[in-house]
């Protein structure tokens with residue numbers, strides 16, 4: 151291993167510490183407690199794990215957590231009515247609707263019904279436009295977490311070649327906007343990109359967000375480059391044995407072949423313990439930011455783009 155390991159778990163704990171300190175000050179000086187509402191439709195077990203983890207961490211930093219669990223067959227009308235209530239609720243500063251939604255619900259319609267000032271995921275069309283034009287936006291949590299880790303490692307990102315692999319609205323596109331904002335030269339690559347290994351080889355910064363286990367090979371990486379692995383892929387791990395029902399156990403891996411890349415890269419994030427914990431920490435940071443903005447108070451330093 152020659153690369154510096156970027157410890158997302160430890161970094162996330164630091165971010166949560168900053169959030170907690172600021173929240174305590176808000177309560178003390180203004181009598182305001184930031185609140186985050188998380189809406190989960192249906193009973194996907196993985197989603198339930200994330201939602202529980204978000205709720206627990208929200209309370210740990212001193213904020214209020216409001217969980218709304220709705221049945222999978224909830225109508226669009228009922229979901230929109232809940233969002234309207236949360237939009238109007240003065241105690242709710244952030245609203246997150248866990249994605250994906252069941253197929254009968256129109257995701258874009260639902261997301262765009264959230265008050266953009268409370269859209270702590272940064273997925274509302276207004277926030278997408280604000281980010282794209284360099285105006286003050288709510289910034290999607292995963293790319294914001296990646297940016298924080300990159301800034302911490304490099305100091306300035308100005309002039310660096312960045313390759314983002316993946317063009318999703320949730321990670322790839324906003325990540326590219328943030329890197330551009332920090333004056334990187336940005337390439338957005340994807341599954342149709344020609345000569346992808348050569349494109350990646352030019353990058354000082356690689357952000358992998360393709361959603362395919364071990365997709366990015368070690369020999370694609372330029373020696374010394376920073377590699378941020380956004381992938382969360384569950385693969386069979388027969389070496390861990392079987393569950394009681396006979397099904398084989400699994401493990402989490404990223405989009406990067408970590409074992410190969412760690413000997414070439416200058417810095418790399420692990421999976422688990424890299425981007426994932428930072429995503430939740432940034433959700434808490436965004437909730438605090440949204441609360442400060444709505445009250446016209448100074449924003450927390452180092453927790454925004």
Ligand SMILES: Nc1nc(=O)c2c([nH]1)NC[C@@H]1CN(c3ccc(C(=O)N[C@@H](CCC(=O)O)C(=O)O)cc3)C=[N+]21
Pocket residue numbers: 200246247248249250271291382402421422423424425426427428429430
């Ligand atoms: N509206 C919305 N916003 C989201 O931000 C959102 C969402 N929907 N839907 C689901 C995905 C997934 N997601 C993760 C957050 C943290 C970890 C995380 O902390 N992962 C740990 C491992 C956890 C484990 O062991 O399963 C890690 O990478 O170290 C993973 C995944 C947020 N999502």
